[in-house]
Amino acid sequence: MPARRVTIEDVRQILVEVAGAPDPGDAAGGVDAELNELGYDSIAVLAAVAKVERDYGVKVDEGELLDATTLADLVELINAA
Amino acid sequence: MSDNVVVTGIGLVTPNGLGTEDVWAAMLAGRSGLSTITRFDATRYPARIAGEVSEFAAEQHIPGRLIPQTDHMTRMALVAAESAVRDAKVDLATVPEFGGGVVTAAGAGGFEFGQRELESLWSKGPEYVSPYQSFAWFYAVNTGQISIRHGLKGTAGVVVGDQAGGLDAVAQARRLVRAGHELMITGGADSALCPWGWVAQLANNRVSRATEPDRAYLPFDRRACGYVPGEGAAMLVLRPAERRDAVPGYGEIVGHAATFDGKAARDAAVGVRKAIELALADAALTPGDVDVVFADGSGTPELDDSEAAAIAEVFGARRVPVTVPKTMVGRLCSAGPVLDLALALLAIRDGVVPPVVNSAPAPDHVLDLVVGEPRALDVRTALVVARGYGGFNSVMVVRSTEG
Structure with a gap:
């Protein structure tokens, strides 16, 4: 588990940093926003997870990454690491 | 179609x-x-x-x-x-x-x-x-x-x-x-x-x-x-x-050919010449139909010489205006000859050929280079030469869509 819980906002910021701003129109997407609809494909998610792992010293289960289709799923997966 | x-x-x-x-x-x-x-x-x-x-x-x-x-x-x-x-x-x-x-x-x-x-x-x-x-x-x-x-x-x-x-x-x-x-x-x-x-x-x-x-x-x-x-x-x-929808188009791509040089330096002129000849054949045009040539202009003496020889052999010495506008931007690798194609189409549109800059070819150079200043010219057909490191030659001919 990360030293402190990772929030939706943390992940959103990391995604912007490593994969660019979300597609316009969906920028205000909430916790249930589909990552695909935000314009973040699997490579963007991989890039974000790599940064989370570096920043928080955790190892996220890559086998379950593809099942994380929303921001909330992704945050949950990270906090379970 | x-x-x-x-x-x-x-x-x-x-x-x-x-x-x-x-x-x-x-x-x-x-x-x-x-x-x-x-x-x-x-x-x-x-x-x-x-x-x-x-x-x-x-x-x-x-x-x-x-x-x-x-x-x-x-x-x-x-x-x-x-x-x-x-x-x-x-x-x-x-x-x-x-x-x-x-x-x-x-x-x-x-x-x-x-x-x-x-x-x-x-x-x-x-x-x-x-x-x-x-x-x-x-x-x-x-x-x-x-x-x-x-x-x-x-x-x-x-x-x-x-x-x-x-x-x-x-x-x-x-x-x-x-x-x-x-x-x-x-x-x-x-x-x-x-x-x-x-x-x-x-x-x-x-x-x-x-x-x-x-x-x-x-x-x-x-x-x-x-x-x-x-x-x-x-x-x-x-x-x-x-x-073509709402636009008339800049011009038609009427000919193309690609050839490859052999190992010997003398083969380079043959390779370029053959590409020019084959592109003209593809276009069903003769050398006399070409109003301007956008040369590859390698900038190394032996490659320049082989290209000049090829152009002079096909068109005749100083028989067609030749330009190298890439002297203003450098060699852009894959973008270079496509830029030349675009400039050739704009030359057709506006009746003016952009120049070679900085170069000062000898007065008796075998090519009629458009040096220093653009040249007003009624361009209907233009030919672009491109050569790649390793002996790739590619030549394309574009022609006005009007008549």
Whole structure:
């Protein structure tokens, strides 16, 4: 588990940093926003997870990454690491 | 579907301009984009002059999502492609779902992106390498990004052949239009102005080591001392003649041929000459029909001599005006000859040929070079020569669509 819980906002910021701003129109997407609809494909998610792992010293289960289709799923997966 | 393939849109990003009319004005004014490298500290390198695209803020032109996953060359490719589509005044939604495609050329790939990620790999470790490195460096990435951006699901492809590859890509797009595609985006984009890309180019021993920008790239001049590498993108929209929509089109691509040199230096003139002859045959034209030649202009004496010999053998000594506008931007690798094609089409449109700058060919040079100043000329047919490192030759003929 990360030293402190990772929030939706943390992940959103990391995604912007490593994969660019979300597609316009969906920028205000909430916790249930589909990552695909935000314009973040699997490579963007991989890039974000790599940064989370570096920043928080955790190892996220890559086998379950593809099942994380929303921001909330992704945050949950990270906090379970 | 007819065999007539028309260029209906042009998009350009070059060291002397951003956008077709901006570039064209710079070319007619003889405005050079060559300068001492600013992108990285080149003071310790033996060559320091390049054609940089410096006034280009990618963030103003492409979505933020694409910035972390694109090399500089891809950003320029995307901007040029979008500009070409806009110029063609085509509503892409009217193109059949699988009827539009993309064929681009790239000679180097995304060196700057690759260097940054490799530096991360060896200095910090694999977990610091961007997953986008998996495709951002790749030759084919420009085709992929353009096709995704514009929703073109037809045939896609990439050609790698240094300068010659640019014309070969356009030739492939022309074949695909003839085979039934209603629209093709085609052209070239290259940039390798980072230390890794720079040393890779220096290895060919043809890069000019001159220190003054106006003395560095002098094709067909006795002082010729190599070429200046440049960066940029040139994209075209090709359509079958009967589907030109609202625009008349800049001109028709009427001929193309590609040849390969043998090992001996004397074979180079034969290879270029054969490519010119075959392209004219493909166009069903004779040398006398050609109003202007956009030469490759390698800038190294032996290659200049072989090209001059080939042109003089086909057209006769000083029988056709010859120009090398790339003296203003450097050799843009795959984008270079596509830029020349665009300039040839604009010469047809405006009746004026952009010049060779800086070069001062001997008064009795076998070629009639358009030196220093643009030349007013009624251009109906233009021929573009492109040669790639390793012996690739590609020649394309464009012709006015009027009469």
